[in-house]
Amino acid sequence: MNKKITLIPGDGIGPDIIEQAVSVLDALAQKYNHRFEYTSVLAGGAAIDAQGVPLPQASLDACLASDAVLLGAVGGPKWDNIPGIRPEQALLGLRSGMKVFANLRPALIFKQLKNACPLKDEITEGGLDILIVRELTGGIYFGERGRSGNEAWDTEKYSAAEIERIVRLGFKAAEKRQKRLCLVDKANILESSRLWREVAERIKTDYPSVELSYLYVDNAAMQLVRNPRQFDVIVTSNMFGDILSDEASQITGSIGMLASASLGDGTGPGLYEPIHGSAPDIAGKDLANPLATILSCALMMRYSFNAETEACAIERAVERVLDDGWRTADIAGSDAASLKAAGKLVGTKAMGKRVVEALKNI
Numbered sequence: 001m002n003k004k005i006t007l008i009p010g011d012g013i014g015p016d017i018i019e020q021a022v023s024v025l026d027a028l029a030q031k032y033n034h035r036f037e038y039t040s041v042l043a044g045g046a047a048i049d050a051q052g053v054p055l056p057q058a059s060l061d062a063c064l065a066s067d068a069v070l071l072g073a074v075g076g077p078k079w080d081n082i083p084g085i086r087p088e089q090a091l092l093g094l095r096s097g098m099k100v101f102a103n104l105r106p107a108l109i110f111k112q113l114k115n116a117c118p119l120k121d122e123i124t125e126g127g128l129d130i131l132i133v134r135e136l137t138g139g140i141y142f143g144e145r146g147r148s149g150n151e152a153w154d155t156e157k158y159s160a161a162e163i164e165r166i167v168r169l170g171f172k173a174a175e176k177r178q179k180r181l182c183l184v185d186k187a188n189i190l191e192s193s194r195l196w197r198e199v200a201e202r203i204k205t206d207y208p209s210v211e212l213s214y215l216y217v218d219n220a221a222m223q224l225v226r227n228p229r230q231f232d233v234i235v236t237s238n239m240f241g242d243i244l245s246d247e248a249s250q251i252t253g254s255i256g257m258l259a260s261a262s263l264g265d266g267t268g269p270g271l272y273e274p275i276h277g278s279a280p281d282i283a284g285k286d287l288a289n290p291l292a293t294i295l296s297c298a299l300m301m302r303y304s305f306n307a308e309t310e311a312c313a314i315e316r317a318v319e320r321v322l323d324d325g326w327r328t329a330d331i332a333g334s335d336a337a338s339l340k341a342a343g344k345l346v347g348t349k350a351m352g353k354r355v356v357e358a359l360k361n362i
């Protein structure tokens with residue numbers, strides 16, 4: 001395949017991790033005879049410095065003209081106090097400009113890193129692999145809000161069409177996995193949640209292989225720490241997804257390992273990025289873990305390019321590197337000293353190189 005990929009290194013560790021992800025994409029292209037053509041654009045603090053705005057129109061145009069977008073991270077203390085302008089505005093601009101309405105966040109525990117999981121061993125025995133599908137452009141974050149005297153209000157509002165497109169995406173994701181979809185809502189209280197259920201009931205017959213279940217959000221928050229293995233795919237609204245996806249990522253204990261994909265109706269490019277931020281404390285020091293960004297490239301293969309073999313190759317290469325004991329500092333845990341003595345504690349560049357080597361031998 002021949003694909004155009006727009007790169008947004010962004011700020012902080014963004015450039016460090018994107019560099020390694022590109023080296024993995026290059027190795028993948030070579031292995032499977034693909035051609036990836038990259039365009040690198042500015043966004044976030046880097047764009048504020050160069051052009052005075054967090055998302056220049058030319059950057060968005062380049063994203064829209066490509067097949068997929070890979071983002072590092074944006075933001076940092078340098079840009080925290082500019083009146084009316086923030087690097088993170090680039091993220092909202094990208095989401096709305098690219099019309100991506102679904103955020104897919106896998107929360108998985110790598111067996112090699114299970115010590116990082118704060119839950120008891122018996123709860124996560126056999127591993128954990130949940131996909132949270134969050135609605136991204138509707139609901140209470142975008143609904144009517146206001147103030148009157150000492151009162152303030154926000155509105156949760158969804159149309160059936162908005163619900164249908166995200167729930168369908170949840171069904172389709174479940175079809176490719178363990179075929180279980182759980183709709184998380186608050187249908188015992190909220191009218192909007194009852195519409196979510198009505199829509200899900202109406203369309204479920206289109207996905208006969210998927211088992212659909214429902215859970216109230218308060219119970220879901222509890223079940224995620226009590227018995228997370230019951231979940232395969234969770235689909236939910238913007239606010240519930242915001243909260244639950246952070247909870248789920250903490251269960252894995254490894255912020256430097258988690259990827260995400262933001263997708264639209266399939267007619268435009270998807271946006272792929274690690275879930276972590278720009279980590280200004282370790283920027284440019286060759287300390288950042290590039291694996292979340294590299295795993296975001298696996299999601300790009302799977303969801304934008306329909307290239308499952310390539311996606312699995314990246315994921316297996318990462319697994320192999322972990323199996324061989326290579327760790328960046330953030331995932332070394334209490335073994336850091338012994339890993340260092342054994343020469344297995346590596347920086348951003350060496351970790352990227354290890355994945356490239358592993359990929360060649362998959």
Ligand code: NAD
Pocket residue numbers: 013072073074075076077088091255256273275276277278279280281282287288289290292330
């Ligand atoms: P953060 O995720 O950047 O960092 C939290 C902690 O995790 C830090 O100690 C950091 O060093 C560590 N960490 C994060 N990613 C790591 C990696 N790949 N390897 C090793 N360690 C890693 O969150 P924060 O400190 O709250 O935010 C820093 C900046 O990033 C802020 O300006 C924030 O607004 C921005 N941010 C951007 C995004 C995004 O671009 N999508 C997301 C979250 C935060």
